[in-house]
Amino acid sequence: MKFEIQQEELQKALDIIANVVPTKTPMPLLTCILMETAGGKLKLSATNLDISITTATDKVEVKDDGRAAIPAGKLVPFVRSLRPGKVTLAQKGKDILVTCGKTRLTEKTMEVDKYPALKGVVEKDGLEVDARILIDMINDTAYAVSRDESRPALMGILWEIRPDQLTLVATDAHRLARSERAMDWKFTGEKNLIVDTAGLRQLSRIVSAMETEDGEEPQVTLFITENQLSFRAGETVLQVRLLEGPFPDYKAVIPGDNDKNVIADKADFAQAIRRVAITADRMTSQVRLGIEAGRMELSARSTEGSQSEDEIPVSYDGAALEIGFNFTYLQDILKNIRTEQVAISLRDPQCAxxxxxxxxKGEDAGVLCLLMPLRLSGD
Structure with a gap:
């Protein structure tokens, strides 16, 4: 295998796939990037067996067709360190030589024939969606996934695919995030999938690297198979494993009778939380919200005796209410809200x-966040 390529083009391709490469694994070959040249194209692949990414470029001059499994640990940072210019990769026996001007890296390759076979995507009945919308929906929900490995279904995001709508849901049992969007795609029936969150986070990296010649929003095509969800974005294909369920009946925990509605400026709310959280108890991370007509008082108290208070104006004309929340969870929610105002719907100190x-226009953006309260300190 031998080819020449511009440093910027090679780095872009490596950046798309490099994050999938595991640093610690009982299978050393998985620490490699598979490079293949054929038909005037360069194809790069990487997998950790749960997530696989393949990308290709024709902005390359192929001298000799071939394939090599190259350890990513030195190749990727080396290419990133190079100045812009022509890079030559040439395989000589078990070595790969990477040359750019007078700079050169020699690295041992691994047995390419033993590299895990990556299943190709059957590109049939694909569902096309605006890539930016999909990334927004993933960001709307991914922060709420569980890190509890004993509940693997909660480590993924639920996808509810319908003929005219896509809904994504994530929960860790303390909080829940749901994002809904109307879709104009050719899909019949209903499909529920639980998709590995780590794989979905790779989609943002792929979309960021996409280019559209006419300036239009990039498109992603989804392909559903029995045990994976695949995404094609230009010359890049991402394959993400599906997780086994069941996913909790999230609709049953969303209250329908919260009658106290507060409108707050998101920036004011977030800044006040950040200030009072300085004295929050380290074990509970509790921040107390005292809400009454036109104002919200935030406070926190540590077990050492320090305490802090702040106040912000809000739109509210109901009965006074005090409720406690984990400030970290509140901050996560606000970080992932893109509007300037937030609506907070409450019932009592014990209800979500x-x-x-x-x-x-005073309308919600198809995003809902549920947060369980904490028992108020001293109560």
Missing amino acids: ALIKPVDE
């Missing part, structure tokens, strides 16, 4: 709160 983004 619903938090939604509110746009300029």
Whole structure:
């Protein structure tokens, strides 16, 4: 195998797939990037067996067809360190030589024939969606996934695919995030999938590297198979494993009778939380919200005796209420809301709160966040 390519083009391709390569694994070959040249194209692949990415470019001058499994640990940082210019990769026996001007790296390759076979995607009945919308929906929900390996289904995001709508849901049992969007795609029936969150996070990296010649929003095509969800974005294909369920009946925990509705400026709310959280108890991370007509008082108290208070104006004309929340969870929600205002729907100090983004027209953006309260300290 031998080819010449511009440093910028090679780095872009490596950046798309490099994050999938595991640093610690009982299978050393998985620490490699598979490079293949054929038909005037360069194809790069990487996998950790749960997530696989393949990308290709024709902005390359192929001298000799071939394939090699190259350890990513030195190749990727070496290419990133190079100045812009022509890079030559040439395989000589078990070595790969990477040359750019007078700079050169020699690295041992591994047995390419033993590299895990990557299943190709059967590109049939694909569902096309605006890539930016999909990335927004993933970001709307991914922060709420569980890290509890004893509940693997909660480590993924639920996809509810319908003929005219896509809904993504994530929960860790303390909080829940749901994002809904209307879809205009050719899909019949109903499909529920639990998709590995780590794989979905790779999609953002892929979309960021995409280019559209006419300036239009990039498109992603989804392909559903029995045990994986695949995405094609230009010359890149991402394959993500599906997780086994069941996923909890999330609709049953969303309250329908919260009657106390508060509208707050997101930036004011977030800044006040950050200030009072300085004295929050380290074990509970509790921040107390005292809400009454036109104002919200935030406070926190540590076990050492320090305490802090802040106050922000809000739109509210109901009965006074005090409720406690984990400030980290509140911050996560606000970080992932893109509107300037948020609506907080409450009932009492023991019931879940619903938090939604509110746009300029006073309408929510199809995003709902549920947060369980904490028992108020001293109660």
